[in-house]
Amino acid sequence: MRKKILILICLLTCIGLHADDEIRFNDYFEDRGLRVDFYFLGNAAEESVVIGRLVREGPWPENPDRILDAFEYGKYQVLVEDIASGRLIFRQGFDCEFGEYQTTGPARAGKKKVYERSVRIPFPKQPVRLKFESRDRNNVPRPLFAEEIDPSDTGIIRETVYSGDETFVLLENGAPHHCVDFVFIGEGYTSSEREKFRQDAEKYTGILFANEPYRKLKHRFNVRAVFRPSPESAMDEPRQAVFRKTMLDASFNALGLDRYLLTQRNHRMREIAAQVPYDAIIVLVNSMRYGGGGIYNDYCITTVDNERSGPVFLHELGHSFAGLADEYYSSEVAYEEFYPEGVEPLEPNITALPGGKVKWDSLLSPGIRIPTEYGKAERDSLSARLGRNRREMRVTLEAARKRNASSDEIQSIEKSFKKKSEKLGKKLDELRARYSDLEDKVGAFEGAGYTSNGLYRPMINCLMIYHPKNEFCRVCQAAIENMIGYYSSR
Ligand SMILES: [Zn+2]
Missing domain, CATH: 2.60.40.3250 (Peptidase M64, N-terminal domain)
Structure with a gap:
């Protein structure tokens, strides 16, 4: 064999x-x-x-x-x-x-x-x-x-690529031809926030190489940064009526989604990036809000000062650099059909199991059952009830505050909702414990690509859905490693 x-x-x-x-x-x-x-x-x-x-x-x-x-x-x-x-x-x-x-x-x-x-x-x-x-x-x-x-066409612009921006090197391991070259671009940093951008670029370089498989392949990377100041800090938040004049016009509410952060100044972003050798662009946005975005072989973008910004950065880079799909799904919300039924997705980390075949079969845990039962129906039901309870608490509290309810009454409302949440959370923990032996196994777990049924992911936990330790599953790690090899091997 x-x-x-x-x-x-x-x-x-x-x-x-x-x-x-x-x-x-x-x-x-x-x-x-x-x-x-x-x-x-x-x-x-x-x-x-x-x-x-x-x-x-x-x-x-x-x-x-x-x-x-x-x-x-x-x-x-x-x-x-x-x-x-x-x-x-x-x-x-x-x-x-x-x-x-x-x-x-x-x-x-x-x-x-x-x-x-x-x-x-x-x-x-x-x-x-x-x-x-x-x-x-x-x-x-x-x-x-x-x-x-025609390469001799005089219409091809042959100006210098240097636009006068400050560039600096964060990691250098070799010639760009056979290294993976990442570039950080700052968005929403004013000229007086130059030092903050430098520190943020260093911080996110650290976050990147603390995570596998980047950690073990660090020697294959070069990382650089380009700083072009923005007139104002942070980014647009249209639904909050916040608009900031920034270099890349980064904005929340992309495609009408709350936490989806993107820039539509793609040409300008590329012009800024072209001042250094780069294979992949990472835009750091000077803000505390939660959110980001990542588009395959284009760029990823993340805010820098939210407590979840590190995992968001790694997740979005998974999309933009390695072509990974979102593994999350909602059992409640009916998303418009992003992945047509019956069509095998292109991404390496989700599958519709066409003909029962698992895309990542070489990584499957020995003897694992396909699809892999992990108490999904009960998990979904408990998660949905937890979500509903959180929303009901928000609405009830808002109504109570509007009618100037006493602080005692508000406290008692909070207490009763929190008690229910704790009870549901405990049940969810018990359920997870029952299936804990599956947590390090690679199988085919239903629920992925915004779809509760019919699409499968490789492991229960992964940064492309949620991971308590912010790690990629083994299939995502292998896909990232392949991409690193594509840019760096001879
Ligand atoms: Zn994964």
Whole structure:
């Protein structure tokens, strides 16, 4: 059995090397980036791409030995074809906020919106065809856009990439080609908060490398930061009528969701980042509020001063860097169908178990039952009752305060709700204890990807749902490790 596996690994390695041999980076590309600043335009039914500008960037920071993306992540992919030979010479998957917008009510009602996005390809030596593909609801890639790029085109912007911002190095382990290069960008830090940004960037570098698998692979990383001051601190909170003038226009209530924090200044963000070599962007927002966002192969964003900011940062980076899905779900709220029923999600950490097959079967705990029963119905019911009790307490207390109830009465209301919460919490703890032997097992646990039924996650606890010690499950760790390998291996 072991021998068979060895032969298979050898075969795969040979095929991999062969493919890389065929398309040599230097045959087709200069050691530079070409940034394509474009716009997504459309609604749920229609989508189109319009190129804004092409910008010649500094040295290519990504792995020149990995120009054809081995992953199938992201709703979109960018492809580059050599016109002379017709060969595919570059491919990379990505996501965009626009893809999420398409699943919302306004988009379904036909309202069109425009979203900025940039992708970076290596600078071609000869004319190429730039293509975008978009996956349909069955995840089949469909042509979306194609345009020729002639590298001698005088319309390509060839300015210096240096915009005059302050840059600093937090960790350096080697040349960008074979390291993973992370860049922190500050958002909502005024010029007098420069030192705070530096400290925050150091703090979050520490948080990153205290967590597996980043800790054991720290030697494969470079981390840099770019500081461009904002006129005002923090970010917009439209539902609180708070608007702040900041460099990236970061804002809560993205896509109408309370804690969803994103920026729509994608082109400016890329221009700022391009002053250093980077593979992945992390935007740190100078605020105490709770929230963040992460979009695959685009960027992640998090506030820095909330007590939960560390886990939020790692979770969102899981989305943006490693293409991980949210493993959480709600047994109460009916989300709009984010993952169409019967279609296997692209992400490595959730599955619909098509034909009973588990995507992460090589990591399954020996003898584990699939799907893995873990008292879900009872857990969901207790969690729902806890949630309802919390909401009822809030409403009852609000009403009591409105009618100027005495402090004794308010205290007694609080006491009775808290007593009920404690009772439910205790039952939940007992239930967890009953299944505690499953907590370190990899199986297929129902409830993932915003869906209570029909989608499965690898372990009970994970940073992509909730983990008491803020750790990734073993499948997510393996997926992150694969991505680190993609950027750093030879
Ligand atoms: Zn996980």
